[in-house]
Amino acid sequence: MQTAPQANLAFDFPEAEKPSSTPRLSTWAPEQWPVAADWQAAVDAFFSSPTGRQLGAFVSQRLTDGAVVYPPSPLRALALTPLHKVRVVILGQDPYHGPGQAEGLAFSVAPGVKTPPSLRNIFKELQKEALLPALPATGSLKAWAEAGVLLLNTSLTVEDGQPASHAKRGWEIFTDSILAAVAAQAPACVYLLWGAHAQAKAPLIEQTAKQHGRKALLLQSNHPSPLSASRPPVPFLGCGHFLQAQAWLQEQSITMDWRL
Secondary structure (H helix, E strand, O other): OOOOOOOOOOOOOOHHHOOOOOOOOOOOOHHHHHOOOHHHHHHHHHHHHHHHHHHHHHHHHHOOOOEEOOOOOOOOOHOOOOOOHOOOOEOOOOOOOOOOOEEEOOOOOOOOOOOOOOHHHHHHHHHHHHOOOOOOOOOOOOHHHOOOEEEEEEOOEOOOOOOOOOOOOOOOHHHHHHHHHHHHHHOEEEEEEEEHHHHOHHHHHHHHHOOOEEEEEEEOOOOOOOOOOOOOOOOOOOHHHHHHHHHHHHOOOOOOOOOO
């Protein structure tokens, strides 16, 4: 994996501010956000496009207006999980919108932050499938990202306390291109699509994978949120997705370990 150094990034904070500051985005500077080398072309193409420039103008204006925007590193999923290593995609909707929660990975929270309800249900399902011996001490899924699980939200920034505040501003065009790149280039990949928002991406994934002769397993259920995790038509709790993903990947000679 290749990532750019992070010492001088726009979202770093002066030492004097760190004890009292919540990590947040301070400047719109995508050229300074590290990504793995094989994502760079897609990143550059989007942010130089009219849609990318419009998105940048919107987020920059919100920052100028005093909005608190999370996460501090919007492209972190692409830094930790290079395209050539992707074997699983877990698709979320928005970064978490509470102080200190979002760390640039779908469903994941920064170390030391209380595990949110949806993530607790993900851990419960892993325990049901006997893939986790105990609930993890941290809600950070960084280990999955480094093992080839692309933890991608469809919108990559959000404002404090305002879910979906940056939806339909252009991020979806970018993240669709990321999904298409995986479907076109990953020889075999599992896509975990939980909830209607994620499932809306199924046709894009299926059509792209078929066009390029790639193997794709799409597993779909309700969202792991407590509001839907146990409800029909396809409850998340009891879905068996992690074991199914593991077994299918083994058939493709790919090893997947869900332990954290």
